[in-house]
Amino acid sequence: MTDLSTTIAGVRFPSCFMNAAGALCVTRDELVALGESGAGAIVTKSMTVEPRQGNPEPRYYGFPGGSINSMGLPNLGYQAYAELIPDLKRYGKPVIASVAGLCEDDFPTIAAIINAAQPDLIEVNLSCPNIPGKPQIGYDPDASERVIKRVRSLITVPMGLKLPPYFDPAHHEVMGKVIGRHGIDFLNMINSVGNGLVVDPEREAVVIKPKGGFGGLGGRIIKPVALANVRAFYKVFQGRIPIIGTGGVVDGVDAFEHVLCGASAVQIGTVLVEEGLGAFDRLKNELATVLARKGYRSLADCLGTVKEL
Numbered sequence: 001m002t003d004l005s006t007t008i009a010g011v012r013f014p015s016c017f018m019n020a021a022g023a024l025c026v027t028r029d030e031l032v033a034l035g036e037s038g039a040g041a042i043v044t045k046s047m048t049v050e051p052r053q054g055n056p057e058p059r060y061y062g063f064p065g066g067s068i069n070s071m072g073l074p075n076l077g078y079q080a081y082a083e084l085i086p087d088l089k090r091y092g093k094p095v096i097a098s099v100a101g102l103c104e105d106d107f108p109t110i111a112a113i114i115n116a117a118q119p120d121l122i123e124v125n126l127s128c129p130n131i132p133g134k135p136q137i138g139y140d141p142d143a144s145e146r147v148i149k150r151v152r153s154l155i156t157v158p159m160g161l162k163l164p165p166y167f168d169p170a171h172h173e174v175m176g177k178v179i180g181r182h183g184i185d186f187l188n189m190i191n192s193v194g195n196g197l198v199v200d201p202e203r204e205a206v207v208i209k210p211k212g213g214f215g216g217l218g219g220r221i222i223k224p225v226a227l228a229n230v231r232a233f234y235k236v237f238q239g240r241i242p243i244i245g246t247g248g249v250v251d252g253v254d255a256f257e258h259v260l261c262g263a264s265a266v267q268i269g270t271v272l273v274e275e276g277l278g279a280f281d282r283l284k285n286e287l288a289t290v291l292a293r294k295g296y297r298s299l300a301d302c303l304g305t306v307k308e309l
């Protein structure tokens with residue numbers, strides 16, 4: 001059987017597939033279900049200081065090409081997740097805590113307490129596109145560096161960054177410099193492609209309520225953007241910082257493409273919301289089949305090896 005286990009920053013994952021932050025991971029019941037599922041890790045919803053209801057509904061819409069959402073970070077608040085984390089560690093798979101914030105001061109507040117709860121890794125979300133009036137920190141290198149500096153000294157478990165998609169090599173380069181200065185243990189890209197607009201021509205209306213219908217795109221349509229960002233940062237760091245590839249993974253071949261571009265693990269958002277927890281076993285079978293057909297025995301055999309012409 002093909003080995004689909006992986007290691008990120010010294011932490012072993014029994015399978016390379018896990019949920020993306022926000023997909024079926026807000027409540028205790030959802031997190032426990034991830035623990036009992038075929039997922040290779042449990043990733044929490046991005047947490048804020050206070051519990052949040054999030055944006056008004058409808059705030060998620062699935063369509064054949066993917067999804068649009070403007071959830072507005074509905075979550076239980078960091079104290080609830082700090083209490084849940086020790087319990088979630090009994091499933092024999094890593095727990096990744098996703099830390100967000102509505103302002104820069106929130107990040108160290110949350111990071112200190114969550115670190116004390118000892119998740120296996122912490123993912124600092126610099127890229128939520130769905131808070132009305134709040135630009136994404138990840139699009140401002142100075143603000144990103146301020147936040148990274150403030151949490152870096154507080155976090156003792158492996159610390160990663162969840163990045164937004166960048167669309168210009170200059171941005172990969174400047175963010176690469178910021179990231180390279182602070183001993184970041186892993187990267188996760190991409191978050192939703194922010195501020196898309198989906199229109200229902202029958203109803204002659206937008207499909208989600210918040211922000212006049214603008215929302216983050218996920219699913220099939222964003223795969224080329226995700227692959228480009230995985231590849232760009234894999235090359236910036238020459239494979240030295242492990243990458244979790246997120247974006248547009250719908251089947252095992254999509255996951256294989258992420259690995260070829262440089263992803264050591266893969267997260268699923270839209271397809272998990274649409275299909276439910278059974279997606280993990282399907283994806284594992286599909287990826288194992290592709291790897292076996294190509295004669296690869298593990299992910300390491302083809303990690304980052306995509307050919308350039």
Ligand SMILES: Cc1cc2nc3c(=O)[nH]c(=O)nc-3n(C[C@H](O)[C@H](O)[C@H](O)COP(=O)(O)O)c2cc1C
Nearest residue numbers: 020021022046190191192218219247248268269270
């Ligand atoms: C309903 C929903 C909620 C999300 N919430 C978060 C979140 O809290 N934190 C985060 O970093 N990303 C969040 N995302 C983005 C996903 O983690 C992921 O980066 C994005 O959807 C791309 O993956 P996909 O193409 O598999 O959907 C959310 C996505 C969806 C669809």
